[in-house]
Amino acid sequence: MNYLVSTKALTKRYTGAEQAALQDLDMHVGAGEFFGLLGPNGAGKTTLISILTGLLQPTSGAYAILGADQTSGTRALHGKVGIVPQEIALYPSLTAKENLRFFAKMNGVEGDALHNDPPELLDRMGLGRHANKKVSMLSGGMKRMVNLIAGILHRPSLLFLDEPTVGVDVDSRNRIVSLLKDLNAEGMTIFYTSHLMEEAEQLCTQVAILNRGRMVCQGSPAELIRAQPQATTLEHVYLQAVQEHA
Amino acid sequence: MREFRASLVKEVLLLRRDVGALIILFVMPLLLVICISMVQNGTFKSMTEAQVDAVLVDRDNGKVAQHLRDALSASGRFKLHLTGDADSAKAIVLAGKAQLAILLPEQLTQHTHGLVRAQVNKLLVRMELSTDTLPTPLPGTADPVLLVFDPATQPSFRAAVKMGLQQVMLRVETEELITSLEEQMDVKPDAAPVEMNGFIPLEEQAVKQEVGPEPDSTQHNVPAWTVFAIFFLIVPLSIGLVKEKAQRTYIRLKASGTSTTVFMLSKVVVYLGVALLQFTSILLLGIFLFPYLGLPGLAVAGHLPLLYLTALMIGLAAIGLGSLIGAVATSHEQAAPFGATLVVILSAIGGIWVPVFAMPPVMQKLSLFSPLNWGLSAFHEVLLRHGTIVDLLPWFSALLLFFAVTAAIAVHQYAKKSVQ
Numbered sequence: 001m002n003y004l005v006s007t008k009a010l011t012k013r014y015t016g017a018e019q020a021a022l023q024d025l026d027m028h029v030g031a032g033e034f035f036g037l038l039g040p041n042g043a044g045k046t047t048l049i050s051i052l053t054g055l056l057q058p059t060s061g062a063y064a065i066l067g068a069d070q071t072s073g074t075r076a077l078h079g080k081v082g083i084v085p086q087e088i089a090l091y092p093s094l095t096a097k098e099n100l101r102f103f104a105k106m107n108g109v110e111g112d113a114l115h116n117d118p119p120e121l122l123d124r125m126g127l128g129r130h131a132n133k134k135v136s137m138l139s140g141g142m143k144r145m146v147n148l149i150a151g152i153l154h155r156p157s158l159l160f161l162d163e164p165t166v167g168v169d170v171d172s173r174n175r176i177v178s179l180l181k182d183l184n185a186e187g188m189t190i191f192y193t194s195h196l197m198e199e200a201e202q203l204c205t206q207v208a209i210l211n212r213g214r215m216v217c218q219g220s221p222a223e224l225i226r227a228q229p230q231a232t233t234l235e236h237v238y239l240q241a242v243q244e245h246a
Numbered sequence: 247m248r249e250f251r252a253s254l255v256k257e258v259l260l261l262r263r264d265v266g267a268l269i270i271l272f273v274m275p276l277l278l279v280i281c282i283s284m285v286q287n288g289t290f291k292s293m294t295e296a297q298v299d300a301v302l303v304d305r306d307n308g309k310v311a312q313h314l315r316d317a318l319s320a321s322g323r324f325k326l327h328l329t330g331d332a333d334s335a336k337a338i339v340l341a342g343k344a345q346l347a348i349l350l351p352e353q354l355t356q357h358t359h360g361l362v363r364a365q366v367n368k369l370l371v372r373m374e375l376s377t378d379t380l381p382t383p384l385p386g387t388a389d390p391v392l393l394v395f396d397p398a399t400q401p402s403f404r405a406a407v408k409m410g411l412q413q414v415m416l417r418v419e420t421e422e423l424i425t426s427l428e429e430q431m432d433v434k435p436d437a438a439p440v441e442m443n444g445f446i447p448l449e450e451q452a453v454k455q456e457v458g459p460e461p462d463s464t465q466h467n468v469p470a471w472t473v474f475a476i477f478f479l480i481v482p483l484s485i486g487l488v489k490e491k492a493q494r495t496y497i498r499l500k501a502s503g504t505s506t507t508v509f510m511l512s513k514v515v516v517y518l519g520v521a522l523l524q525f526t527s528i529l530l531l532g533i534f535l536f537p538y539l540g541l542p543g544l545a546v547a548g549h550l551p552l553l554y555l556t557a558l559m560i561g562l563a564a565i566g567l568g569s570l571i572g573a574v575a576t577s578h579e580q581a582a583p584f585g586a587t588l589v590v591i592l593s594a595i596g597g598i599w600v601p602v603f604a605m606p607p608v609m610q611k612l613s614l615f616s617p618l619n620w621g622l623s624a625f626h627e628v629l630l631r632h633g634t635i636v637d638l639l640p641w642f643s644a645l646l647l648f649f650a651v652t653a654a655i656a657v658h659q660y661a662k663k664s665v666q
Contacts, residue, residue, distance in 0.1 A: 053501035078503030089494035091256070093263040098256075105252035107502050134263075150498070160501075
């Protein structure tokens with residue numbers, strides 16, 4: 001199978017920490033998948049995304065993204081990978097449109113796409129009339145939607161999303177979920193973390209549960225539910241897996 | 247290149263919308279240069295040209311005291327206010343209404359005339375113009391003329407006033423000596439008066455004959471405070487870098503493959519533009535506005551290319567330092583006061599406040615390590631010593647090296663610390 005993300009015995013130990021943030025992690029994400037990385041706070045989800053996006057170096061083990069191994073550096077993946085951090089990684093004093101145009105340019109978007117895509121996506125997310133407002137003037141939900149758009153304007157092959165729907169209202173969440181589904185349907189591979197099990201069950205084709213830096217289980221939500229006789233939802237699977245490996 | 251251009255536009259937009267930063271970068275330096283130049287020009291005048299308010303207590307009421315009072319008034323440097331006793335004179339000084347009190351002692355005339363006559367008598371005996379070999383009784387030690395200064399006056403001001411007073415007193419003593427000599431030698435009243443000064447003329451000459459006007463307070467102040475102002479760009483620059491760490495925008499760029507060097511380079515270019523704009527605005531201020539404020543105008547004729555090159559080098563050094571602070575600091579609350587205080591310390595060490603030659607030896611050695619000192623020395627080399635590019639090379643090399651080292655560490659540290 002064509003894996004866009006693969007890790008082998010990936011370990012990360014922060015200086016001075018008693019326990020490894022990630023321990024011997026083996027994982028594969030195939031092309032076109034909507035991959036959900038689940039786990040409680042401190043499980044190592046953000047650390048894994050930071051390593052996979054080249055921001056952190058692993059202590060040991062190996063990984064490859066879009067066929068490029070860890071020695072290639074982030075430059076080799078320029079324009080092919082998108083990231084939507086958990087924080088609102090936007091410039092508050094720039095408008096929504098200015099932010100989007102800037103991040104699009106930095107990811108190699110040019111020509112018509114640079115002019116047309118930001119307003120189109122803002123319209124789709126119901127933010128068209130807020131395009132020229134400074135980000136600092138937008139509501140929390142609006143900021144989160146702009147934060148998402150900034151990560152997808154260059155149509156990356158692989159998109160990392162760190163809790164993209166945290167703290168947003170129902171309407172904004174529906175818009176985000178709908179957009180993510182469409183992007184995945186268009187072929188974009190999505191690597192996503194969340195604490196919202198219902199959302200993950202709805203979106204993900206593959207799920208991995210991390211606990212205390214270790215992989216607890218991996219499979220499609222349906223497979224994982226079937227594997228546990230008493231489980232009827234992904235949330236049941238998750239709770240049992242986390243309790244067993246506490 | 248496209249990424250670099252996009253970063254440049256972003257930096258300009260961010261800066262344009264940061265009113266606080268714009269005030270720090272463009273308004274404060276101009277106010278600083280105007281205020282410091284006016285204050286220092288006033289201080290310079292108060293020690294050389296301007297009249298000093300002085301309370302005079304004349305407890306002698308004799309000819310010498312009158313002579314001294316006339317000479318002090320004639321000197322034009324003292325505006326005398328007579329008062330009756332020492333206590334009220336001291337009260338006036340303590341209230342800050344006069345900078346000093348001059349207390350003339352009792353019997354000043356009697357003592358001075360006695361001493362003068364004794365000296366003249368000795369002289370006449372030595373010249374065999376008098377047979378009076380009897381020793382003239384010495385009139386005893388005269389009480390000193392007392393000076394009481396306002397505690398708020400600076401030591402340099404006191405020294406300058408004392409020197410001025412001593413000149414006046416020396417003149418009075420000489421005149422008394424000649425008058426006594428003329429009296430004892432029965433000089434005819436209609437004889438031509440003795441010239442009292444101008445025997446050895448004293449003039450100041452420029453160190454290089456081809457140079458223009460003599461350096462004045464503006465020529466000294468503007469470069470010093472320009473260096474200080476340019477270095478203050480480290481405050482908004484470091485805050486901006488810390489914000490981009492905290493907002494995680496840098497992380498987003500880094501993850502998408504943007505090089506930290508490109509990210510930093512766009513800041514270098516924009517802030518270099520800021521430094522040159524600051525410099526231009528201060529130059530225009532010095533050349534065109536200073537004369538309207540009663541200050542000497544800034545003379546830059548023939549030096550503009552070298553001055554701009556110097557400002558560019560200073561800007562680079564300031565950007566290197568600002569980047570380093572922004573890379574290492576973990577919050578803007580940390581970066582802003584640290585950056586501002588560091589500039590003040592480096593400027594004090596670097597001779598911005600007090601000339602390096604006037605500092606204690608230890609501080610003079612320390613000044614060699616301040617980039618503000620290198621920048622100021624380069625400006626002096628151009629404006630005051632009329633040096634060439636070759637004369638400037640040592641300063642430019644130091645500033646460039648400082649930029650290279652600080653910027654390299656900043657790039658490394660920023661990439662490292664931003665993901666922690």
